[in-house]
Amino acid sequence: MEANKNIRVVVGMSGGVDSSVAALLLKQQGYDVVGIFMKNWDDTDDRGVCTATEDYEDVIRVCNQIDIPYYAVNFEKEYWDKVFTYFLEEYQAGRTPNPDVMCNKEIKFKAFLDHALSLGADYLATGHYAQIREENGRFQLLRGKDANKDQTYFLNQLSEDVLAKVMFPLGHLEKDEVREIAREHGLATANKKDSTGICFIGERNFKEFLSEYLPAQPGEMRTLENEKIGMHDGLMYYTIGQRQGLGIGGPGAPWFVVGKNVEENILYVEQGHDPKSLYSDGLIATQVNWINEDLIQDTFECTAKFRYRQKDSRVTVHVLANGDVQVLFHEQERAITPGQAVVFYDGDICLGGGTIDKVLKNDEELKYVG
Amino acid sequence: MFFIQPLRFRFYFNKVLENLAVLINHEKRFINDEEGTVFMEEIYLDHAATTPIHEKVLTTMYQIMNDTFGNPSSIHSFGRKARSYLDQARRVMAESINANEKEIIFTSGGTEADNLALIGTAMANKDKGKHIITSAQEHHATLYAAKYLEKQGFKVTYLPVYPNGQISVDDLKKSLTDDTILVSIMTVNNETGIIQPIEEIGDLLKEHQAYFHTDAVQAFGQLAIDVKKLNIDLLSVSAHKINGPKGIGFLYAAEDVLINALQYGGEQERKRRPGTENVAGVVGMQAAVEIATASRHERIEENQRLKAVFLQTLREHDVNFMINGDEELAVSSIVNISFPGINVESMLTNLDLSGVAASSGSACTAGSVEPSHVLVAMYGEGNERTTNSIRFSFGLGLTPEMMVEAANRVSNIIKRLTN
Numbered sequence: 001m002e003a004n005k006n007i008r009v010v011v012g013m014s015g016g017v018d019s020s021v022a023a024l025l026l027k028q029q030g031y032d033v034v035g036i037f038m039k040n041w042d043d044t045d046d047r048g049v050c051t052a053t054e055d056y057e058d059v060i061r062v063c064n065q066i067d068i069p070y071y072a073v074n075f076e077k078e079y080w081d082k083v084f085t086y087f088l089e090e091y092q093a094g095r096t097p098n099p100d101v102m103c104n105k106e107i108k109f110k111a112f113l114d115h116a117l118s119l120g121a122d123y124l125a126t127g128h129y130a131q132i133r134e135e136n137g138r139f140q141l142l143r144g145k146d147a148n149k150d151q152t153y154f155l156n157q158l159s160e161d162v163l164a165k166v167m168f169p170l171g172h173l174e175k176d177e178v179r180e181i182a183r184e185h186g187l188a189t190a191n192k193k194d195s196t197g198i199c200f201i202g203e204r205n206f207k208e209f210l211s212e213y214l215p216a217q218p219g220e221m222r223t224l225e226n227e228k229i230g231m232h233d234g235l236m237y238y239t240i241g242q243r244q245g246l247g248i249g250g251p252g253a254p255w256f257v258v259g260k261n262v263e264e265n266i267l268y269v270e271q272g273h274d275p276k277s278l279y280s281d282g283l284i285a286t287q288v289n290w291i292n293e294d295l296i297q298d299t300f301e302c303t304a305k306f307r308y309r310q311k312d313s314r315v316t317v318h319v320l321a322n323g324d325v326q327v328l329f330h331e332q333e334r335a336i337t338p339g340q341a342v343v344f345y346d347g348d349i350c351l352g353g354g355t356i357d358k359v360l361k362n363d364e365e366l367k368y369v370g
Numbered sequence: 371m372f373f374i375q376p377l378r379f380r381f382y383f384n385k386v387l388e389n390l391a392v393l394i395n396h397e398k399r400f401i402n403d404e405e406g407t408v409f410m411e412e413i414y415l416d417h418a419a420t421t422p423i424h425e426k427v428l429t430t431m432y433q434i435m436n437d438t439f440g441n442p443s444s445i446h447s448f449g450r451k452a453r454s455y456l457d458q459a460r461r462v463m464a465e466s467i468n469a470n471e472k473e474i475i476f477t478s479g480g481t482e483a484d485n486l487a488l489i490g491t492a493m494a495n496k497d498k499g500k501h502i503i504t505s506a507q508e509h510h511a512t513l514y515a516a517k518y519l520e521k522q523g524f525k526v527t528y529l530p531v532y533p534n535g536q537i538s539v540d541d542l543k544k545s546l547t548d549d550t551i552l553v554s555i556m557t558v559n560n561e562t563g564i565i566q567p568i569e570e571i572g573d574l575l576k577e578h579q580a581y582f583h584t585d586a587v588q589a590f591g592q593l594a595i596d597v598k599k600l601n602i603d604l605l606s607v608s609a610h611k612i613n614g615p616k617g618i619g620f621l622y623a624a625e626d627v628l629i630n631a632l633q634y635g636g637e638q639e640r641k642r643r644p645g646t647e648n649v650a651g652v653v654g655m656q657a658a659v660e661i662a663t664a665s666r667h668e669r670i671e672e673n674q675r676l677k678a679v680f681l682q683t684l685r686e687h688d689v690n691f692m693i694n695g696d697e698e699l700a701v702s703s704i705v706n707i708s709f710p711g712i713n714v715e716s717m718l719t720n721l722d723l724s725g726v727a728a729s730s731g732s733a734c735t736a737g738s739v740e741p742s743h744v745l746v747a748m749y750g751e752g753n754e755r756t757t758n759s760i761r762f763s764f765g766l767g768l769t770p771e772m773m774v775e776a777a778n779r780v781s782n783i784i785k786r787l788t789n
Binding site: 034037049052055060073074119120 | 716738739787
C-alpha cells in the first residue's frame with residue numbers, strides 16, 4: 001500500500017460502472033490515481049448537447065467521490081484517421097469490421113497510453129475484463145474471471161510491451177461483483193446501464209448511421225444457384241449468417257445471408273433451418289498479432305473464437321511465411337465472417353489474433369463469402 | 371433572528387481567516403518526487419478565470435449576512451437597513467468609473483451584464499436600426515448574445531482581430547452604417563490580456579447614434595476607467611475577477627440609454643433587473659471595488675514584477691516560447707504563451723499534476739480543450755498557436771519566489787514533453 005503511492009496510474013474513464021470501479025480499486029490499493037476521459041467522437045444530440053457531456057459528467061462525479069483528479073483528452077482526429085476510416089473501408093469492401101479491436105490497438109493502448117506516459121504515469125489502467133500475468137519479467141494476457149464478460153477478444157492486438165504498462169483491475173471479478181462494489185461505495189455510476197453497440201453509433205439506428213457516410217447501392221439478392229429472390233438495400237447493411245431484416249420471409253424455412261459479391265453487388269441468400277453453405281472448415285487471417293511472439297510455433301493446436309462471446313473451438317494454426325495464418329477447424333464452423341477477429345487461446349492464455357480474410361472449405365476459398 | 375455569541379463568532383472567524391490564508395494560492399499537499407515524498411506548493415496562475423476572495427471582502431460579507439437580512443424593497447426598518455447598504459455600495463461602484471448612481475444595475479455577474487447590454491439595448495432600439503458591431507474575440511457572453519440577436523433578425527458584424535491582439539478602429543469605422551445601434555468591444559481580452567483601442571472607439575462613436583458597450587470584466591482594477599471621458603454608454607463588471615464574491619456584478623448604463631429588462635418580475639434596479647438584490651454580494655463587491663481602486667497602482671506594479679520574473683525564469687531555462695499578441699499592449703495580470711511542440715491538453719494536465727493551475731481557451735462540455743476562438747481570430751484556424759498556448763494570469767497572494775518555482779515546473783514539463 002505504502003509503496004504504491006509513488007506509482008502513478010492513469011485510468012481511462014468512460015463514465016461507466018466498470019472504469020469507475022477500476023479507479024476506485026486502484027485508489028484503495030494506495031496508487032497515485034489520475035482519471036482521464038477520452039473524447040473520440042464529436043457528436044451532438046437533438047438538443048445540440050455534445051453526447052460525450054453526460055458521460056464526462058459521470059466521470060467528474062465519480063472522481064470527486066473517490067477523490068482523484070480528472071481530466072479529458074481529445075483523440076477525435078486519431079480516432080477518425082485510424083479507426084473510423086478503417087471501419088468505412090471494411091464496409092465498402094463488403095466485410096464486417098470490428099472497430100473495438102482497432103480502437104484498443106490504435107487509440108486506447110497506443111495514443112492514450114502515450115498520453116498517460118507523458119503525464120508521468122507508470123501504468124495505464126482500464127475497466128476491461130481481462131487479466132495480465134507477470135512471470136519472470138514476461139507478461140501474458142489471460143481471460144477475465146467472468147467468462148461471460150471476458151474481453152480478451154477485443155484485446156488480441158496488444159503487444160507484450162504494452163501489457164507491461166497496463167493494469168486491468170477488474171480481471172479477477174465478476175460483473176455482478178463490480179456492480180456490488182459500486183453500490184457499496186455509492187458510486188454515481190453504480191446503476192448506470194452498460195453501453196451497447198459501437199461507441200460512436202451509440203443507441204442510434206445502425207443503417208441510418210452508416211448511410212450518412214457511405215452511399216447505399218441497392219442490388220439483387222440471389223441464391224447460390226443465381227436465382228433472383230429479391231432486392232437488398234446495400235451490401236454493407238448485411239452480415240454473414242443474418243436472418244432478420246431481409247424482407248423475404250413468408251411461408252417455409254427461414255432465409256439467411258450466406259455471402260456477398262462486392263464486384264457485382266449481389267447478396268447471396270439461402271433458405272433452410274441451417275443452410276450448409278453457412279458452414280466452413282478453415283480460414284485465412286491477416287494482420288496477425290502474437291502477444292508473446294517468440295513462443296509461437298509454426299504449426300500448433302489451440303482453441304479459437306471467431307466472434308465475441310462465442311464458445312471456443314479447437315483449431316490447428318499454420319503460420320504462413322508472410323505472417324498470415326491458416327486456421328483449420330476440427331469441426332465445421334457456422335457463419336465465419338470476413339472482417340471479424342479470430343482470436344487464439346491456450347487454456348486461459350490469449351495468444352493473439354488476426355482479421356478473418358478468407359473462408360475455406362475443403363481447402364478451397366469460399367468465393368461467395370467475399 | 372439568528373445570533374452568534376461574539377466570542378464564538380470571533381473564534382470561528384479567526385479560524386476561517388487562518389484557513390483562508392492557507393487556501394489562497396498555496397494550498398499544500400503531498401506529491402511524489404523522484405527523491406521521494408516532498409512538500410508541494412500549489413501555485414494559482416489562473417486569476418483571469420477567477421480570483422481568491424480578499425480577506426476584507428470576506429469579513430464584510432460575513433458581517434452583513436450576520437447583521438442584515440431585510441429585503442431592500444420592504445418598507446420597514448429591516449428593509450431600510452438593507453437598502454442603505456445597497457445605496458452605499460451603488461455610490462462606490464458609480465464613483466469607481468465616474469458614473470452616477472442611477473446608472474448602476476446590479477446583475478448576477480459579467481455574463482448577465484453583457485447579455486443585458488446587448489439584448490436589452492438591441493430590443494429597445496430596434497426601431498432605430500438593426501445592425502450591431504462586435505469582434506471575433508469577445509467573451510462568449512457577448513458573442514452568443516450576438517448570435518441570439520442574429521436569430522432575432524439583427525445583423526451582426528464581427529470585426530477581425532490582428533496578430534497584435536487588437537481590433538482596428540479603421541475596420542470599425544468602415545463597418546459603421548446609419549443602421550448601427552450598438553458597438554460592443556471588450557476593454558481587455560480575457561485570454562491575451564490585450565488592451566483594445568477603447569478611447570478611439572469612444573471618440574469615433576461620439577457623433578454616431580450607436581451605443582458603445584465595453585466588457586470591462588478583465589480591465590476593471592487593471593486600468594483607470596472613466597466612462598464619461600471615454601464616452602462609454604454601457605460597461606460590464608464582475609466581482610469575482612477582482613477578489614470579490616461570485617454571483618455578483620454590475621452593468622453601467624448611461625442615463626440616456628434605452629434598455630429593456632431581460633427578466634420579468636419586481637421593480638428592482640429601476641425595472642431593469644427584477645429580483646430581490648443580492649445584498650451581501652453587492653456589499654462584498656463594494657469592498658472588492660474599494661480595494662481594487664485604492665491599490666490599483668501597486669497591484670499593476672506587483673503583477674508586472676511577477677510576470678517579469680516568470681518570463682525571465684523561463685528564458686533562463688532556455689524554454690522555447692512566444693508571447694501571443696503584442697506584449698506592450700497587454701495588462702500586467704495576463705500573459706498568453708505559445709510553446710512550440712507541445713499539446714495543450716497534455717501541458718495543462720501536467721501543470722495541474724505538478725501543482726501549477728493555468729488555463730487555455732475554453733473546455734468543451736465534455737472536458738476536452740478546444741482551440742481558443744481568440745487565438746483563432748488572431749492567427750487563423752489551424753495555426754499551431756491555437757493548440758499549443760497557455761494563459762497564465764497573476765494576482766493576489768503570489769510572490770516572486772512562487773513565480774520562479776512555477777516557471778521551473780513549466781520548464782521541466784516542457785523539456786520532458788519535447789525531448
